[in-house]
């Protein structure tokens with residue numbers, strides 16, 4: 001509780017959530033990240049009402065209300081197992097003027113990350129997280145056609161996750177925005193053995209690049225052997241990104257050509273590789 005708001009009544013996490021019109025997980029995140037002062041009393045978080053008022057009236061909070069927190073709304077529907085409601089949130093978001101890229105990278109991605117935080121904190125159980133993931137997969141399947149683009153393909157890309165890594169959603173979350181930019185993307189999905197990566201890349205002539213998405217930190221050895229197998233089968237550059245790619249020293253041991261710390265960085269890299277591929281374009285090493 002901050003000293004200047006120490007008087008007055010206190011609210012529970014759920015009461016604060018109702019008051020601010022956000023999911024209780026979001027309030028939990030505010031507390032954990034220090035944005036909302038709180039104290040734990042008998043295992044329950046308590047928040048001074050004055051601190052809630054301060055948050056309600058802050059310019060950031062007001063901007064949020066104006067913009068609507070689409071990711072919060074989506075988290076609520078996903079956790080409730082309400083696929084139709086989740087779909088409606090995304091439709092409303094698109095109708096408000098956000099483009100499909102923003103829906104993927106600024107709404108669905110952060111909503112999934114929030115659900116992962118809740119799972120790690122114990123505020124969301126495994127069943128809720130699994131239901132949310134299954135709905136998210138179906139939502140991406142329904143949204144995918146929005147990224148269709150007519151005209152000549154700008155190059156072929158192969159994306160996927162290494163053996164042992166079951167996270168396919170982050171792959172699709174990048175694959176579709178790349179399709180929207182005119183690239184042909186083969187999405188290999190999750191848990192792809194190194195030999196299958198090698199076979200897949202060898203089947204494509206003139207491959208622009210290969211992207212490995214490593215989400216589970218347990219699977220970095222698999223990334224290393226995947227990179228070796230791909231390099232033995234194609235000259236195409238290999239880039240790696242994803243939540244597991246955090247330690248620069250570790251990254252150096254993976255043997256990749258490029259590292260992409262975010263979806264935006266991955267999109268920019270592919271654009272750069274396509275530009276370099278154009279006849280007469282100067283080539284650049286990393």
Ligand code: B12
Pocket residue numbers: 105108109110112113114115116117119120129130133137159160164165166167168169170171172173174175210211212213215216217218239240241242243244260261262263266
């Ligand atoms: C959904 C989910 C699952 C689902 C996956 C379903 C599916 N079909 O994908 C299931 C239930 C299978 C699952 C399993 C597990 N999960 Co999980 N999961 C998640 C969750 C909630 C969402 C993943 C997601 O889609 N994120 C959204 C995208 C946007 O996230 P992103 O990584 O930032 O993706 C972007 C970047 O990678 C970027 N990018 C940058 N460069 C590049 C390059 C390329 C080529 C690509 C494609 C993308 C890319 O673009 C992406 C798109 O924006 C995350 C939480 C989280 N924070 O992500 C946990 C999370 C990833 N899981 C976690 C864990 C621990 C597990 C399990 C070990 C749990 C368990 N005990 O069984 C298992 C691991 C199984 C395995 N062997 O892989 C941890 C990972 C911790 C770690 N770093 O190792 C997380 C972070 C949860 C947490 N907070 O602890 N999980």
